Amino acid sequence: MSDSSTASDLVVVGAGIVGLAHAVEAVRRGMSVTVVERDERAVGASVRNFGHACITAQTGEALSFAEQARETWLRLGGEAGFDVAECGTVVAARSAEEIAALEELSEDRGPDQVRLLAPAEATAAAPVSAEGLHGAALLPRDLRVDQQRAAAAIAEWLAAQPGVRMLWSTPVLGVEEGLVRTGRGSLRGRRVVLCVGHDLDRILPETADAAGMRRCVLQMLQVRAPELRLDPALLTGTSMLRYPALARTEGARALRERWSEQRPELLEASVNHMLTRLPGGDLVVGDTHTYSRTPEPWSSEELDRLLLAETRDLLGRDDLTVVRRWQGVYASAEGEFLRTRISPGVTAVAVTSGIGMTTAFGLAPSVLDSLA
Template structure:
């Protein structure tokens, strides 16, 4: 062991990279993490910070989300994260959306053990002083959690440093091979190398990654403040999310929602818009999002897309919004499954997400991948059980 700079070398300080680093540090491994930017700046800090169990499709994604739920509670306490654990609220705005939530609660939720409750009547009217009483129903996902990613990830880095993890920021990893990595500050040797490079498919392991035929998804995101303050403690979604998330999207009732969208607001489907809202610790709200797929992320945002999202948010939240900040989220997408785990050579692996669900399943995926790397378990497979 002494001939190696470390036991575990990780490329990328996003959610998956930090998940693997934490799993290694807990096992007493000597861990180094390399990140090309001066701080995490990729998909993991541009997102909503929603760690959702409720929305995950039955099978491996639901299993990973449930494992991640437990790990978030552990990491949140250890690292001092401001982790909201009150759950999520998915609001039904139409008869079709309410019918889907009813069917989900009566069927799949019972069969698969989703911890949810359907709120209507007085229970719905009592939420936040009646602020959401104009909706037909709300699905309360009891196991869903949320944090402010742009603050939480640096906190996790600081915590991992206390466990002995060494970070090399502003350092590009130029090449990896069995036993070593060539970086912009020199060559480092390692017993195990894990590449968690997000949507960068060309810098490292370009040939095996190309075989996955992945693409990139670009999102338009906003940070805003309500003119009428709302001390929101839940992650918020609407029935529009039911045609996007695997827990709901394949239910027969989802087709009525799709038909309604195409009939009344086809631009929602055109731009892949479904409303998500997350509170920050500072009384603001993160709002989005849209979905634009391609081989590269266009740098140009469409103001009309932001206008649609703001209108949806103002209706859902029952108040006018003042925009403070706009940005693009970017993540890897549309690979052969929701994630990929590649063994690219002896002691060299790559773990990549192909959806925007890294916060929901990343901790569990990192734990399982490292367990397999050390011969303690099986490699996770992105197949539906």
């Protein structure tokens, strides 16, 4: 595959959702693009997630990227042929602290973005148990993306565009100005972006070290609940402790303080208990978080039982069947995004906060602007 004569305008290393977002943006700008990926298809964070574009719960730069990405998701869903639903998110509140956090967010963002729901409205919007329910909030701008199809569909769409090459099963060994060295030969590119997520330490270990990059490993479940229909994403009090727009509220701070005494197991496992629906109707249930440069390879049955117990309690259902179990993984570092100039025309890019699906299509234009 050695190709030292023809240079693409952009070489993208990595065909996960972050890499694909850069390729999509480059095509929009009329650039020639080569995407090189070590696997024969995307099998990492881009397919192991909730399929949830959590827009409203972001802040700052991430919120701006998420809003921009929303429009691209809606456009690409139609052009590339995968499901994108404007289903919104229901955030269930089962304590006084949680409803206070939602009220603070609604006051900050306004009723068009955060609509407060009484308990009866909440149970009508999502199949949650009415027992102990204080209310909820609807975040209507959030999206649901078919995560098991989206990356493959976008890659297929890209491959059909003029000036685009998709190179699969091709490991990248190193990068330098204007050149990407692979196991199949060298590629030339006027600009290069490395979008390899947590595997940055395999190619540029010093860059990963400087960023303090680790792997965040998630435990997740696919659960079957007979005759249950969940259209919006469903978040809980644990989500209020993780998503920044909610975590900064007084209600969330009070909730964390109470749980440190009453529910320490949720905090110790860094649980974000949330549910989304797959196209066939099963639920994606997650997740727990552990952080390490080199994670242990073992899953914890105790953590899976914790997630399942929380789900039974949230839905008021005992007839849940686990269909699949898996570990998600993403890059974790200080801040939400890593953008590091390696050499002239070469930049390493990663979403380091687990919000790649939410923000990648807004992040990519800013990166290409900086390269230009």
